[in-house]
Amino acid sequence: xxxxxxxxxxxxxxxxxxxxxxxxxxxxxxxxxxxxxxxxxxxxxxxxxxxxxxxxxxxxxxxxxxxxxxxxxxxxxxxxxxxxxxxxxxxxxx
Amino acid sequence: xxxxxxxxxxxxxxxxxxxxxxxxxxxxxxxxxxxxxxxxxxxxxxxxxxxxxxxxxxxxxxxxxxxxxxxxxxxxxxxxxxxxxxxxxxxxxxxxxxxxxxxxxxxxxxxxxxxxxxxxxxxxxxxxxxxxxxxxxxxxxxxxxxxxxxxxxxxxxxxxxxxxxxxxxxxxxxxxxxxxxxxxxxxxxxxxxxxxxxxxxxxxxxxxxxxxxxxxxxxxxxxxxxxxxxxxxxxxxxxxxxxxxxxxxxxxxxxxxxxxxxxxxxxxxxxxxxxxxxxxxxxxxxxxxxxxxxxxxxxxxxxxxxxxxxxxxxxxxxxxxxxxxxxxxxxxxxxxxxxxxxxxxxxxxxxxxxxxxxxxxxxxxxxxxxxxxxxxxxxxxxxxxxxxxxxxxxxxxxxxxxxxxxxxxxxxxxxxxxxxxxxxxxxxxxxxxxxxxxx
Numbered sequence: 255x256x257x258x259x260x261x262x263x264x265x266x267x268x269x270x271x272x273x274x275x276x277x278x279x280x281x282x283x284x285x286x287x288x289x290x291x292x293x294x295x296x297x298x299x300x301x302x303x304x305x306x307x308x309x310x311x312x313x314x315x316x317x318x319x320x321x322x323x324x325x326x327x328x329x330x331x332x333x334x335x336x337x338x339x340x341x342x343x344x345x346x347x348x
Numbered sequence: 349x350x351x352x353x354x355x356x357x358x359x360x361x362x363x364x365x366x367x368x369x370x371x372x373x374x375x376x377x378x379x380x381x382x383x384x385x386x387x388x389x390x391x392x393x394x395x396x397x398x399x400x401x402x403x404x405x406x407x408x409x410x411x412x413x414x415x416x417x418x419x420x421x422x423x424x425x426x427x428x429x430x431x432x433x434x435x436x437x438x439x440x441x442x443x444x445x446x447x448x449x450x451x452x453x454x455x456x457x458x459x460x461x462x463x464x465x466x467x468x469x470x471x472x473x474x475x476x477x478x479x480x481x482x483x484x485x486x487x488x489x490x491x492x493x494x495x496x497x498x499x500x501x502x503x504x505x506x507x508x509x510x511x512x513x514x515x516x517x518x519x520x521x522x523x524x525x526x527x528x529x530x531x532x533x534x535x536x537x538x539x540x541x542x543x544x545x546x547x548x549x550x551x552x553x554x555x556x557x558x559x560x561x562x563x564x565x566x567x568x569x570x571x572x573x574x575x576x577x578x579x580x581x582x583x584x585x586x587x588x589x590x591x592x593x594x595x596x597x598x599x600x601x602x603x604x605x606x607x608x609x610x611x612x613x614x615x616x617x618x619x620x621x622x623x624x625x626x627x628x629x630x631x632x633x634x635x636x637x638x639x640x641x642x643x644x645x646x647x648x649x650x651x652x653x654x655x656x657x658x659x660x661x662x663x664x665x666x667x668x669x670x671x672x673x674x675x676x677x678x679x680x681x682x683x684x685x686x687x688x689x690x691x692x693x694x695x696x697x698x699x700x701x702x703x704x705x706x707x708x709x710x711x712x713x714x715x716x717x718x719x720x721x722x723x724x725x726x727x728x729x730x731x732x733x734x735x736x737x738x739x740x741x742x743x744x745x746x747x748x749x750x751x752x753x754x755x756x757x758x759x760x761x762x763x764x765x766x767x768x769x770x771x772x773x774x775x776x777x778x779x780x781x782x783x784x785x786x787x
Contacts, residue, residue: 271647288769295587298774299646299656315444319770319778 260309261330267304268326272297283326305329311336351453352399352421352782354392356429359409359668360677362497363389364684369496377402382448383466386684387493388668390443392423398461399451401782405466407445407662408683410584410669413782414439421782426669427771428581428760437760438767442777445662449781463781475651475693482692483709486685490522490710493684497618498526504616506530507563507604507676509597512550513724514707514715515622519681521714523620524558531561533604533619535596537736538568547725550718557716565603569741572599575670576747577759582669586756586768588749589643590664592728592738597670605674619678623667627657628682628689629703635729637739643728650697658686660775 261283268274272292274281280290287293293301306312311333313323322328363370364387365377376393377385382402390409393400401423403411409425414435416422424430427440443449444465451461508520510532523530532555536548543549548564555562575598580586583594601619608617626632630653635642646656671678682689696702704720729737742748757768771778 289766295774296644296646300648302774303646303648303652303656315776315779318773318776321770 257327257330257334260333261326263308264301264305264326264329264333267308268292268301271300271304283330286324287326288324301329305333309333309337352392352394352423352451353416355422355424355433356426357672358392358411358425359388359390359672361387361389361391361409362677362679362683363387363404364493364496367492367496369493369500371500377448379448379464382464385466386686388680388683390425397453399449399453401443401447401449401451403443403445403447405446406658406683406686407442407777408668408680410665411443412440412777413443414441423782425672426582426584426665431760437762437771440771440778442662442779444779444781447781451782474691477691479692479696479706480709482688483706485688486682486706487710489685489688490681491525494522494526494681497679501616501618502528504529504618505608505611507533507617507619508560509600509619509621510534510551510555511622512547512554512719512722513622514703514719515625515682517554517622517715517719518625518707518711519620519622520554520558520560521711522681524560529615531563531607532558533563533565533600535600536564536566537572537738537741538566539736545725546722550722554716554719563603563607565600567599569736572596572738572741573745573747575599575602576755578670578673579666580752580756581759582673583664583666584669585664585666585772586749586753587664588739588742588752589728590666591752592742594666594670595738595742596728597667598673601671601674601676604671604676617676619671619676620681621667621678622680622682624661624680624682624686625703627661628654628686629692629706630654630657630697631703632657635726635739637729637743642739642743649694651694654690654692654697656775658690663772663775663777 265283274292302313313332317323317332322332361371363385365381365384370389385404387404388408389404390411391402401411411423411425412427412430413421413423414430417434422430422433422435427437430440431437446466448464506523506527506529508523508530510516510520520532532551534548534551536545552562572595575595578598579591579594583590585591604619630650632645634644646653648656667680668678707715728739753768757765762768
């Protein structure tokens with residue numbers, strides 16, 4: 255899986271699931287999703303479930319809490335790494 | 349890092365493994381027993397330069413750590429204990445749930461050792477049995493667990509938090525079967541001369557029908573909210589549903605502690621609750637108040653939501669923390685049966701009558717029919733007739749989740765609200781092994 259493809263799928267999910275307006279010019283793949291209120295505390299659970307189902311990886315706790323897991327690009331980078339190194343996935347360690 | 353020190357009291361242990369109760373603070377678990385471990389269990393044990401830390405797979409009991417001044421690792425059951433010991437909240441991390449950690453403190457060097465992961469109880473792949481068979485296994489497990497507890501705590505004064513709902517009614521039945529001195533405790537908000545809530549009336553009636561002593565704990569809204577800081581700090585949470593539940597438990601804890609002091613028997617007191625059953629049976633739904641939705645749930649399938657809710661038990665201490673703040677050990681009776689609950693078929697989890705069906709299989713007519721058929725009310729939401737519950741009491745005073753988050757941050761010396769996001773997210777705490785780099 256390549257980063258751009260992963261990022262596009264995550265972005266599409268977030269726009270649809272959390273009803274981001276098409277006219278919202280502030281929304282982008284580099285903006286902090288939680289800080290700006292695009293994804294709330296319940297939404298992050300839905301986002302995690304999507305990531306697991308869509309990409310077959312489970313994000314370990316240390317990556318979930320990282321700064322990287324606050325933007326679409328960052329989440330895509332995490333998914334990329336987990337896909338390429340399945341031993342790091344929480345699924346592999348459960 | 350140069351050794352380990354425990355700060356403040358740890359949560360009492362009510363672990364369960366291989367049909368045996370684990371209540372000691374010694375971490376003498378074999379590898380086999382560790383992988384069987386269920387129930388509430390967290391321990392820290394140091395000897396001859398080695399330390400062992402163990403935390404149960406659901407993370408019911410809490411263990412947090414941070415590096416103190418001088419390089420020693422400080423371990424506590426509450427983040428605020430570490431903050432008061434001089435650690436920054438941003439440096440506090442949870443010991444991962446379901447791990448056993450062995451640390452050798454090498455002189456002049458960092459800790460080395462082994463980390464064993466029990467994994468998270470996940471029997472989702474085994475949802476093939478009938479509900480009847482699973483109910484029988486749950487019932488058998490709870491019977492053996494309570495029998496073992498009663499043997500160890502034969503002289504204890506047992507208090508059952510009785511809401512009038514099915515979960516706590518089941519606990520009351522188990523308590524009556526296995527313990528000698530049982531008192532049912534019921535929470536209600538004062539209603540200014542009005543009738544008691546439907547839950548209070550049901551709880552009182554059930555206690556009478558089961559032959560249990562009854563302790564009503566009735567508080568005003570102001571008295572309820574006096575417990576906010578305890579609910580936040582000992583509940584280790586700022587999310588509104590959990591804080592509201594913790595407020596009820598703070599009130600109950602105070603009422604039970606007062607009753608014990610007045611009784612003067614000197615006997616150990618133990619509190620039993622039916623908490624966890626709601627997570628196990630996905631029995632939550634959003635609530636409406638003044639045109640707004642509170643307690644939203646993730647939009648997931650019933651089985652996926654069950655997994656999320658059960659995994660989320662690792663965070664929040666809304667049951668154990670408030671009672672422990674009053675020196676009251678609390679036992680979540682349904683805990684050791686988690687594996688069987690996770691085997692329930694997905695169609696069953698989607699059945700609106702699932703709780704009634706399962707309870708009838710487990711308890712039959714030991715629970716009177718009026719309990720099975722009465723509508724469920726949560727103390728957080730209140731009575732249909734009066735419309736007042738903990739939620740209303742908080743919201744009408746401006747104590748919404750943003751306020752609760754701000755107050756939690758204040759209590760823990762946190763200036764940057766984003767630090768809370770990095771501590772608790774998606775039902776998980778920031779966690780790491782002492783000696784490993786923080787995320």
